[in-house]
Amino acid sequence: MRYVTLLLTLTSLLLITGCTSSKSSDNDEERDADRHCAEPQNPYTEGTGHYAGYEWAEEHGSGNCNGSSESFNEGCEEYETQESEYEECEEQNKN
16 A cells, blocks of 8 residues: 555656646747747749739838739738738847
């Protein structure tokens, strides 16, 4: 019986100790993740309206995504979103 009690106690301690997280390692992982900022990349298939809208926004600067094609506009907006996220990430890494 003593053996079973000792075994249960040790197992419980190992589970409790092994399942707690270290704040410093979590913060280090977050900092490492913040260091890499993905540059905008066109995710669309060449020859589609989405692709054309994305390319247009990349070449002309975003801010005016109101073409006559819904897919073109969505591609343009995707570039704007990616560019905004990239700039925000870069800014956070400076701080």
